[in-house]
Amino acid sequence: DLGNLGNQSAHIGQIDRAIALHEQALALDRECASLAGEASDLCNIGNRRRELGQHAAAHDAYIAGLKIAAGIGFRLVEGGANLCLGELALDARQWAAALDHFALAIETGDALGSAEMSQLGRIGLALTRLLDDDPTGAHDAIEQASRFDYPLSNPQVQAIRGLVALRRGAPGDARDAFADAAERAAHLIERSPDNYAAQDILGL
Numbered sequence: 001d002l003g004n005l006g007n008q009s010a011h012i013g014q015i016d017r018a019i020a021l022h023e024q025a026l027a028l029d030r031e032c033a034s035l036a037g038e039a040s041d042l043c044n045i046g047n048r049r050r051e052l053g054q055h056a057a058a059h060d061a062y063i064a065g066l067k068i069a070a071g072i073g074f075r076l077v078e079g080g081a082n083l084c085l086g087e088l089a090l091d092a093r094q095w096a097a098a099l100d101h102f103a104l105a106i107e108t109g110d111a112l113g114s115a116e117m118s119q120l121g122r123i124g125l126a127l128t129r130l131l132d133d134d135p136t137g138a139h140d141a142i143e144q145a146s147r148f149d150y151p152l153s154n155p156q157v158q159a160i161r162g163l164v165a166l167r168r169g170a171p172g173d174a175r176d177a178f179a180d181a182a183e184r185a186a187h188l189i190e191r192s193p194d195n196y197a198a199q200d201i202l203g204l
Contacts, residue, residue: 001025003037003044010048019048039068039077046084059088079108079117086124095132102128119148119157126160135167155184155201 006021022044029037042065049058066081068074086101102124109117122145129137142160158181165174185201192198 002028003041006044006048010051015048015051019045022048035068035072036074036077039065039072039074039081041065042068043077043081043084046081050084050088055088055091059085062088075108075112076114076117079105079112079114079121082108083117083120083124086121086128090124090128090131093131095128098128099125115148116150116153119145119150119153122148123153123156123160126164130160130164130167135164138164139168151184152188152195152197155181155188155198157181158184159201 002021002025006018006025009015009021010018022041026038026041026045029035029041042061046058046061046065049055049061062081062085066078066085069077069081082101082105086098086105089095089098089101102121105117106121106125108114109119109121122141126138126141126145129135129141138160142157142164145157146161158177162174162177162181165171165177181201185198188195188198189202
């Protein structure tokens, strides 16, 4: 469908084309009165706007998608929108807003039994705590994140555990965590060479 075509275009760097496809999908979903589709389309648009550095436009799209998703009980998109809004707030160093959105995403992920959402929310929480000079809070959050097994973000969990260990004065634990992160990232790259997030982990 148009939404998937948009995501595929974004994956190969054609962001403007992706936005056009997402906007076409949005128009069709509004014409068909598909609120679930509309919520997903708005969040896709938010993702693309964020990739272009258009954070205000991304925020507006996420909020619009979140309101629709919450209104119809579409919890998967509701949780995803809160994750994205948390990341936007984190980028802007708006710690309180980031914590609020990540907490909501965690609540949704736990309720749905989604290891991905539950782990990503706790990763966001840990990063926010770490950047806000709260290594103890970061440690608690990332240890909780490590209890979930989501292969695509497991390397990030270990990398953050390493950073937290350094901040807490435990270089040996940090070294072990970084080695674990690199090994997990290498396995992901073997299966998918264009996994840029995994490549970033190897670059630490």
